[in-house]
Amino acid sequence: MALLLLIDDETAVRRIVARMLRRAGHEVVEADDGLAGLRTLEHLRADLVITDMVMPRSDGLDLLGRIRAQSEVPVVVFTAYGSVESAISALKGGAAEFVVSPDVEVDELVSLARGALAARDVTQHPAGLAQRLIGKSRAMARVRERVAGLAPLWAPVLVTGEPGTERGAIVSALHEFGTTAGLDLVRISAVSFVPEVELPTRCAIHLERVEDLSPEGQGFWSRFVANEPNRFQRESVRLLASSEVSLATRLSEGRFDPLLGETLLRFQIQAPPLRTRPEDIPEVARSLVVRLQRVVGRRGMRLSPEGAELLAQRKWPGNLRELESTLERAIAFSRGKELRRQVIEDVLADSEESLASIRRHRGEVERDALLSAIRKTGGNITRTAELLGKSRSAVYRLIEKHGIPLDRAG
Numbered sequence: 093m094a095l096l097l098l099i100d101d102e103t104a105v106r107r108i109v110a111r112m113l114r115r116a117g118h119e120v121v122e123a124d125d126g127l128a129g130l131r132t133l134e135h136l137r138a139d140l141v142i143t144d145m146v147m148p149r150s151d152g153l154d155l156l157g158r159i160r161a162q163s164e165v166p167v168v169v170f171t172a173y174g175s176v177e178s179a180i181s182a183l184k185g186g187a188a189e190f191v192v193s194p195d196v197e198v199d200e201l202v203s204l205a206r207g208a209l210a211a212r213d214v215t216q217h218p219a220g221l222a223q224r225l226i227g228k229s230r231a232m233a234r235v236r237e238r239v240a241g242l243a244p245l246w247a248p249v250l251v252t253g254e255p256g257t258e259r260g261a262i263v264s265a266l267h268e269f270g271t272t273a274g275l276d277l278v279r280i281s282a283v284s285f286v287p288e289v290e291l292p293t294r295c296a297i298h299l300e301r302v303e304d305l306s307p308e309g310q311g312f313w314s315r316f317v318a319n320e321p322n323r324f325q326r327e328s329v330r331l332l333a334s335s336e337v338s339l340a341t342r343l344s345e346g347r348f349d350p351l352l353g354e355t356l357l358r359f360q361i362q363a364p365p366l367r368t369r370p371e372d373i374p375e376v377a378r379s380l381v382v383r384l385q386r387v388v389g390r391r392g393m394r395l396s397p398e399g400a401e402l403l404a405q406r407k408w409p410g411n412l413r414e415l416e417s418t419l420e421r422a423i424a425f426s427r428g429k430e431l432r433r434q435v436i437e438d439v440l441a442d443s444e445e446s447l448a449s450i451r452r453h454r455g456e457v458e459r460d461a462l463l464s465a466i467r468k469t470g471g472n473i474t475r476t477a478e479l480l481g482k483s484r485s486a487v488y489r490l491i492e493k494h495g496i497p498l499d500r501a502g
Contacts, residue, residue, distance in 0.1 A: 094209050095119045097136060099129035099143040099155070109142070112198045113205060117274070126150025130158055138165055140208055142201060145171030156187055166208040170201060203328050207244055207271035224265050225258065226379050227372030231364035235262065238361045243270035248317060248331040250302070250339065250356035253363025256411030259334040262361055263298050272296035272330045287312035294328040302333040302356065303342065310349035317355045366408040366415065374400035376412070380419050381431060388423045398433035406440075418443065459494040462487075466496075 096118045100106040103124070110120045121136060123129035127149045133141065141159060145152035152169045159167060169187045221236050235258075242249050243266050251262045267277045276295040283304035291297070299305075305313065317331065333356050340357060342348040366373060378395050385393040399422075408414050422431055422439045461480065469475035477487045 094139040095121070095137065096205065097121050097123065097129060097133055097138040097141045099123045099126060099141065099147070101125050101144065101147045105144075109198055109201055112202050113142075116202050116206070118205070126152070126155040130155060133159065133163070133165075140205055141165055141167045142205060143167065143169055145169055168201070168204050168208055199328070203271070206274060207246070209273075221265060221269060224268075225261060226376050227369055228375065229364075229369035229372045231369050232372060235361060235363065239265050239269065242266060242359055242361070245359075246271055246330055247359055248333065248355055250360045251332070251334045251363060252338070252360060253334075253336070254365050254411060255336055256413035257363035257365055258412060259363050260298075262363055263332045263334060266332055267296040267298075267330075270296075270330070272328070275328065282309065285309045285312075291316075291329075296330045296332055299331065299333040301336060303335045303337045303339065303348070307349075310352055314349045314352040318351055366411050370404050373404040373406075373408075373415070377403050377415065377419060380416055381423065384416070384420050384423055388420060390423055390426070392429045393423055393426065393431055394429060395431045396433060399431050399436050402433050402436055455494070458490065459496075462490050462494060463496070 094117075096113055098106060098110050098113065098120050099122075100109070101124055106122055106124070110122055113120045121132060121138070123132050125147045126143070129141070129143060130150065143152050143155055147155075150158070152171065156167055156169065159165065167187050221239060225232060225236050225239065227233075239262060249266055251259045251266075253259045264277065267273065267275075272295065276292070277298060278292050278295050279298045279300060281304075282299055282301045285299075285305060287308050299313070302313075313331075339348055339353050343350065343353040343357075366376075374395075377400060381393055381395050385391055403415070403418075410417075418436065418439055419431075421443075422436045425439065426432070426435050462476075465476045465479045469479060473484055473487055477484045480487065482490075
């Protein structure tokens with residue numbers, strides 16, 4: 093629960109805003125003008141100040157200057173009467189937000205308060221972010237820096253990365269440390285998205301695998317982001333998308349909506365694969381062990397130094413997903429409280445043998461399908477390619493891969 097100081101000389105407006113802020117879960121102390129607010133702040137460790145601009149005895153700009161002389165508490169300034177110059181003065185004076193509207197919306201003030209508090213949390217409590225996005229490598233430090241910078245904004249963000257990387261964790265951090273903290277995080281699968289669906293409001297939307305959007309789906313989201321520059325903030329909606337492929341490449345090939353792609357690429361975070369940050373693997377593995385031991389039902393497990401060293405030596409093509417699966421099985425097979433290197437080696441050997449078996453099986457299925465198609469077409473490569481849904485060059489590569497004599501293939 094955050095402690096807020098609300099300053100406004102209009103009693104009716106102040107009480108309405110205070111009531112809504114309390115409903116949002118905050119504790120609110122009220123003051124009826126700038127000097128009263130300043131005196132209150134001297135005896136109060138407020139997390140945020142929300143103040144009207146036009147007040148007797150000390151207006152918003154004067155109050156802001158006095159607050160900044162003694163405190164770094166975030167300040168949101170609002171007014172029904174203002175100008176571009178006053179807004180610039182307030183922001184230059186250190187205001188976190190400045191709202192000018194003839195009819196200041198209470199919901200907007202509540203939303204801005206949440207965003208200002210989220211920005212404070214990211215900058216003042218970086219340990220929380222470090223616990224969510226683990227790693228001492230420069231790559232992970234860069235991810236945390238970008239999350240800290242982008243979390244307080246309303247702009248859409250794109251998180252990219254290979255399968256099994258921390259895309260979901262980065263999206264969750266953007267939400268939980270950002271402007272939509274306290275609201276729902278709604279996950280929408282792009283591959284099954286239907287443009288006719290009614291979208292929720294007052295939430296963060298995680299559009300998963302945005303590259304799988306149909307042309308109609310791309311058009312829908314393109315219109316959504318283009319509708320109004322401030323629609324996200326006004327409706328308390330934030331779009332957070334994730335992708336396994338390069339949208340820049342798809343844009344250059346003309347395979348993705350230009351407006352949607354350019355909007356998402358403007359603020360992008362890359363989730364680094366494990367093979368590029370081996371120094372992070374022991375710490376990541378220890379964190380996974382702490383969580384997985386509860387899932388498996390084996391408490392008090394710890395990763396041995398030798399086991400951590402072994403894990404750090406591997407490339408992990410499946411990234412965190414593969415590492416997590418390996419550790420879960422190793423914990424289940426372990427005896428005692430220490431997760432030893434030998435147990436991990438045995439699990440890895442079993443996994444490699446299983447993977448080799450799967451690959452052999454896939455190869456046999458592929459070869460049988462190829463031979464069946466060749467027989468059905470009498471060895472006609474063009475018709476074989478059509479039957480398999482592949483190009484002629486792909487069929488020739490398969491023929492060479494499986495060692496099928498060309499006279500047999502035709």
